[in-house]
Each structure stands twice: as C-alpha cells, then as structure tokens.
Amino acid sequence: MMEFYSNGKLLLTGEYAILDGAKGLALPTKFGQSLTVKKSKTGQINWRSLTENNTPWFTTDISIDNFNVITTSDVAAAHRLVQIFRKTKSLNPAFLDSYQGGYVDTKLTFPKDWGLGSSSTLINNMAQWAEVDPYQLLEDTFGGSGYDIACAQSDSPIVYQKIEGNPNVEIVDFDPAFKDRLFFIYLNKKQNSRDAIETYRQLDIDKKELVAEVNDLTSLLLGAKNLDRFEAILNRHEILLSDTLKLPTIKQQIFPDYQGSIKSLGAWGGDFILVTGRQQEMEYFINKGYATVIPYSKMIL
Known part of the structure; x- marks a missing residue:
C-alpha cells in the first residue's frame, strides 16, 4: 500500500494580488489530507473520500481504462475527479499502466468546509x-x-511568488514572539475561491501598484517584532484590499466593536480570519456564534 500526505494552507498576506505576482506570506497548517492506494484486480478505481471522523462523504467507482464513472454518490464530484485523473494521465501517460484496479482512500484531518485546502492537498497527493x-x-x-x-x-x-508564471518558494523564519495573541476563527461558511478569483480578475485597477504595495506589506510583516507593529501592518493590508475590491472589511461588516485587529485570509467573506487578542477576548466571537477558535500554535506547523 502507498500513502501520501499534504499540508493544508492559510495565506496571511497577498490574497488576490498573489495571482498577479505579489509576494504572499503563506503558512502550512497542522491539518491536511492523506491519500492511500492499494492495488486490486477490480478493473476499477474504487474511491472513498473520508471526513476527519472516518465517515465517507464521497464515493465513486471509475473504470481504470477510460475513467468513466460507473457508480457515484455525487455526480458533480465524480466528474471533477475524472477530470483530475485524465489530466494526470496526460501529464504522465504511464500512470496506472501497472494497475488492474485500485482501492483509493482520501482522508481529511479537518472539516472539509474549513477551506484549508481540500482541493490543493488532493492535487498534491495525486501528483505525488x-x-x-x-x-x-x-x-x-x-x-x-x-x-x-x-x-x-x-x-x-514560506513567501510565495509567481515570477513569469513560475512558482518561486522561499522558506522564511516566521515564528512571532506574540503568537499566543494570535487566533484563527472560522466564519461558518466556505468561500468559493474560483468565483472570488474571477471577480478579482475583472477589476479595472493598476495591479502593478497593488503588487508593489502588497510586497512592501509582506516584507514589513515578516520584520514585525511586536504585536502593535504587527497589527498596524495587518490593518494597512485590510484597508488596501478593501479599497481595491470595493468591499468593506470583515471587521467593518461583522465585528466593528472588536478592539483587536482582524485580517481576512484568502477569498474575502468566508473561511478563516486571523484575530489578535487574548484568550479571554475570544469569548466576543463565541458569543456571536463563531465557536471555532483555534490558537496559532494549534493551527500552524
């Protein structure tokens, strides 16, 4: 049996602008997804996707010869999986040549609605x-x-940047001395990143100027030695993106009376936010119905 594993992700700076070459500070999470493969002679890929509680949330049987769907619990998800298999096979025509079938299980270690990378971890595992x-x-x-x-x-x-279309990854020393004052809070809804990307791409703005400003903020955040400085940079980043997207910040929309800083992570309006404050101050969010509050040290690798 083969097993592969990939880490989840959170993007601390550079959301949206990273698509146009901005430097983004990205954080691998302690949560991720595994993929296990066991050869069989069924003539099929017998696929199960499991939740963090080992409950199947998606199953399908696909012909190993042409990747046609035989049975499935979710037609749309099966068609997406077929697309992934076919693209994978086109990149490596020898893929699966030694197989007569296979049992494949994927398992998330986080709720799939959290937006920590259920798609990207699957893609990375498939690529491995x-x-x-x-x-x-x-x-x-x-x-x-x-x-x-x-x-x-x-x-x-890491600091991630696309340079002339190619990925550039720089390992960075980012371990804030004040990380006990950093918390990740789930907004109780998963944002569709593909829709958000499409909306951003249609904006008529000077993206070179946006990229330059985001690059400066990413560098400043990496150099922040205390919480006050860190919060000031987070606030500047939120205002910059708010002005760019013509959208109010999450703090303005939902938490206007919170005293600490609040930073959107990824597509605005869903998934996780980063919040600064003390443990007891997280009761503010819990009382508003946002019960998933994760300390930095329990989220980030």
Whole structure:
C-alpha cells in the first residue's frame, strides 16, 4: 500500500494580488489530507473520500481504462475527479499502466468546509502518486496561484511568488514572539475561491501598484517584532484590499466593536480570519456564534 500526505494552507498576506505576482506570506497548517492506494484486480478505481471522523462523504467507482464513472454518490464530484485523473494521465501517460484496479482512500484531518485546502492537498497527493508536476496539474484542473501547492509540500512558513508564471518558494523564519495573541476563527461558511478569483480578475485597477504595495506589506510583516507593529501592518493590508475590491472589511461588516485587529485570509467573506487578542477576548466571537477558535500554535506547523 502507498500513502501520501499534504499540508493544508492559510495565506496571511497577498490574497488576490498573489495571482498577479505579489509576494504572499503563506503558512502550512497542522491539518491536511492523506491519500492511500492499494492495488486490486477490480478493473476499477474504487474511491472513498473520508471526513476527519472516518465517515465517507464521497464515493465513486471509475473504470481504470477510460475513467468513466460507473457508480457515484455525487455526480458533480465524480466528474471533477475524472477530470483530475485524465489530466494526470496526460501529464504522465504511464500512470496506472501497472494497475488492474485500485482501492483509493482520501482522508481529511479537518472539516472539509474549513477551506484549508481540500482541493490543493488532493492535487498534491495525486501528483505525488503519479509523479507529475503538481503546479501543472493544479493549473490544468482548479487553477489559482499555486501557493497552496507550495504549502502542501512545506513544513515551514514560506513567501510565495509567481515570477513569469513560475512558482518561486522561499522558506522564511516566521515564528512571532506574540503568537499566543494570535487566533484563527472560522466564519461558518466556505468561500468559493474560483468565483472570488474571477471577480478579482475583472477589476479595472493598476495591479502593478497593488503588487508593489502588497510586497512592501509582506516584507514589513515578516520584520514585525511586536504585536502593535504587527497589527498596524495587518490593518494597512485590510484597508488596501478593501479599497481595491470595493468591499468593506470583515471587521467593518461583522465585528466593528472588536478592539483587536482582524485580517481576512484568502477569498474575502468566508473561511478563516486571523484575530489578535487574548484568550479571554475570544469569548466576543463565541458569543456571536463563531465557536471555532483555534490558537496559532494549534493551527500552524
């Protein structure tokens, strides 16, 4: 049996602008997804996707010869998986040539609605299995900047940048002395990153200027030695993106009376936010119905 594992991700700076070459500070998470493969003689890929509680949330049987769907619990998900298999096979024509069938299980270690990279961890695991370029496989299937693939492969914080279309990954020393004052809070809804990307791409703005400003903020954040400085940079980043997207910040929308800083992570309006404060101050969010509050040290590798 073969087993592969990929880390989840959170993007601390550079959301949206990373698509146009901005430097983004990205953090691999302690949560991720595994993929196990056991050869069989069924003539099929017998696929199960499991939750963190080992409950199947998606199953399908696919012909190993042409990747046609035989049975499935979710037609749309099965068609997406077929697309991934076919793109993988096109990148490595020898993929699965030694197989007469296979039992494949994927298992998340986080709730799949959290937005920590259920797609990117799958793509990276598939790429490891098939021995293909994960960035190319991502481009051919889900699209995006690729920072999530870089996180899937890294056990340390990184600065990610696309240079002339190619991924550039720099391991960085990011371990804030004030991390006990940093918390990640789930907004109780998963944001569709593909829709958010499409909306951003249609904006009529000076993206070179945006990239330059985000690059400066990423560098400043890496150099922040105390919480006050860190918060000031987070606030500047939120205002910059708010002005760019013509959207109010999450703090303005939902938590206007909170005293600490709040930073959106990834596509605005869903998934996780980063919040500064003390443990007892997290009761503010819990009382508003946002019960998933994760300390920095329990989220980030």
